[in-house]
Amino acid sequence: MLAVNVDRKTEGKVQNIFGSLPEIRQANELDALLDTLSPDIPWGERQAAAKRIGALRNPKALPALLAALPVDRFWMVRCEIIQALERIADPAAVPTLRSLAENDGFKVVREYAAKAVERLS
Numbered sequence: 001m002l003a004v005n006v007d008r009k010t011e012g013k014v015q016n017i018f019g020s021l022p023e024i025r026q027a028n029e030l031d032a033l034l035d036t037l038s039p040d041i042p043w044g045e046r047q048a049a050a051k052r053i054g055a056l057r058n059p060k061a062l063p064a065l066l067a068a069l070p071v072d073r074f075w076m077v078r079c080e081i082i083q084a085l086e087r088i089a090d091p092a093a094v095p096t097l098r099s100l101a102e103n104d105g106f107k108v109v110r111e112y113a114a115k116a117v118e119r120l121s
Helices: 008-019 021-035 043-056 059-068 075-088 091-103 107-120
Strands: none
Touching: 021 043, 021 059, 043 059, 043 075, 059 075, 059 091, 075 091, 075 107, 091 107
16 A cells, blocks of 8 residues: 655645546546437437436536437437436426427327426426
């Protein structure tokens, strides 16, 4: 075991650095997940990324999720994005969700979006 003599000032800095590591890891993970929402990525990977983004509940994901939602070609991915938006729970998503609830070509997506609007309103 390595023993190091650290003064109180240095100890506080070290604790601050190590204390912020989970936030840094989450930010890096979020960036990678948001990149995975690109239409060039296979739909299953986009769906899994949306699910993980929802689990993170990070409001920084909101703009990317709202941008991806109306344009993703696969209804399963759109449903997962809707669920992610619900978990983030930002009412700013309501207009996009309302539009989807009224206009999406898939009944299941319209239903998911309508329920999300109810929960976020």
